[in-house]
Amino acid sequence: MNEQQTQTFHVEGMHCASCVFMIEETLPGHEGVVTTKVNLAACTATISGDLPEDRALLAERLSTLVADKGYRLSIEKTKAEKNYRDFLIAIPAAATAIIFFLLLQQFGLVNLVTTSSVSYGTAVLIGLIASVSTCLAVVGGLVLSLSANAAKASSNWRSQAMFHVGRLGGFFLLGGVIGSAGKLFELGLTGSAVLSIAVALVMLILGLNLLDTFPSLKSLQPKLPSVFARRTVQASTSPHALAPLLVGIGTFFLPCGFTQSMQVYTLTTGSFLTGGLTMLSFALGTLPVLALLSFGAFEISHKPWKGTFFKASGIVVIVLALFNLWNALHILSII
Numbered sequence: 001m002n003e004q005q006t007q008t009f010h011v012e013g014m015h016c017a018s019c020v021f022m023i024e025e026t027l028p029g030h031e032g033v034v035t036t037k038v039n040l041a042a043c044t045a046t047i048s049g050d051l052p053e054d055r056a057l058l059a060e061r062l063s064t065l066v067a068d069k070g071y072r073l074s075i076e077k078t079k080a081e082k083n084y085r086d087f088l089i090a091i092p093a094a095a096t097a098i099i100f101f102l103l104l105q106q107f108g109l110v111n112l113v114t115t116s117s118v119s120y121g122t123a124v125l126i127g128l129i130a131s132v133s134t135c136l137a138v139v140g141g142l143v144l145s146l147s148a149n150a151a152k153a154s155s156n157w158r159s160q161a162m163f164h165v166g167r168l169g170g171f172f173l174l175g176g177v178i179g180s181a182g183k184l185f186e187l188g189l190t191g192s193a194v195l196s197i198a199v200a201l202v203m204l205i206l207g208l209n210l211l212d213t214f215p216s217l218k219s220l221q222p223k224l225p226s227v228f229a230r231r232t233v234q235a236s237t238s239p240h241a242l243a244p245l246l247v248g249i250g251t252f253f254l255p256c257g258f259t260q261s262m263q264v265y266t267l268t269t270g271s272f273l274t275g276g277l278t279m280l281s282f283a284l285g286t287l288p289v290l291a292l293l294s295f296g297a298f299e300i301s302h303k304p305w306k307g308t309f310f311k312a313s314g315i316v317v318i319v320l321a322l323f324n325l326w327n328a329l330h331i332l333s334i335i
Contacts, residue, residue: 004048005048005049006047007058008045009047009062009074009075010043011043011045011071012043013071013072020040022071023036023045024038027047027065027066030062031058032049032050032051033049034049045073059075086308087311090308090312090315091315094313098316098319120277123285124281125320126261126317127283127286128286129258129316130258130282131288131289159243159244162244163248164290167249167251167283167286168248168280169249170248170250170251170252171252172276173276174249175263175266175275175278176273176279179278181267182269182271185267197325198264199261199324200324200328201321201325202260202264203318203324204317206317207318208318210317211310211311211314212310252279259282262278262279265278266278
């Protein structure tokens with residue numbers, strides 16, 4: 001038996017904790033890889049196992065495993081190209097979206113995120129943004145895995161329907177549990193404001209990372225224990241009839257910063273119904289993109305306009321975060 005070797009590769013295409021999770025879950029077991037440790041700040045993947053001597057060939061083979069998620073491994077660091085020209089389209093696109101959002105607010109359909117209320121329309125909007133960024137990296141991979149398994153069993157639409165039903169139902173029930181837990185803590189106005197500041201800061205970091213302009217901020221993203229997330233990923237390859245339903249419920253625990261920020265907010269509601277409906281609204285926002293992905297009708301990771309799209313989404317998220325931060329600080333009489 002050959003002695004285990006350790007090699008480090010540079011990884012292109014990472015922008016959040018979800019990317020770390022997906023790469024660490026995908027590579028082990030392939031090409032002799034036993035363990036994988038990804039460093040988000042350095043954009044590197046350190047792998048150990050019975051590895052071939054040809055590092056370039058290994059990097060190429062491993063890249064094929066994660067290419068559909070938008071990542072690429074290389075033996076030499078590629079100088080990041082900061083395409084600031086993307087902002088020429090991203091800024092007006094984001095401004096248009098924000099103006100549209102403000103118009104909806106005037107009609108009472110949505111409200112900017114505040115310490116007292118996150119309207120269900122706002123939760124849907126945040127879910128929509130999440131579905132084309134962090135959720136697409138993690139949940140999208142699970143959807144594709146379920147689709148592949150279902151295709152073998154000729155039951156694609158049933159498994160996908162079960163997945164989405166499980167996701168929507170799971171987000172409502174588990175969101176309700178978090179909302180009820182918040183009531184037990186009796187957070188009060190000050191506690192709610194402090195949590196809202198935390199939500200705003202998490203969203204601000206997520207938005208800045210989507211701009212792909214400040215790489216040092218990647219290491220600041222909060223991470224939760226991934227034990228449930230790993231079980232969810234493992235279940236996505238199970239042939240059991242109920243696996244898609246359980247995977248849908250399990251996506252509540254995946255390392256998506258947007259999901260986690262909404263979960264923190266849900267604590268402030270102190271209500272099972274409000275907490276459940278808030279998380280359900282967020283899940284509904286992710287539904288269109290994930291549903292299209294279920295049947296192969298949506299793919300963004302290799303599109304030439306990916307950078308512009310992410311930057312526009314990042315700007316919208318930053319604006320929402322700043323509104324939330326301003327309102328929270330105002331309630332605390334800091335500004």
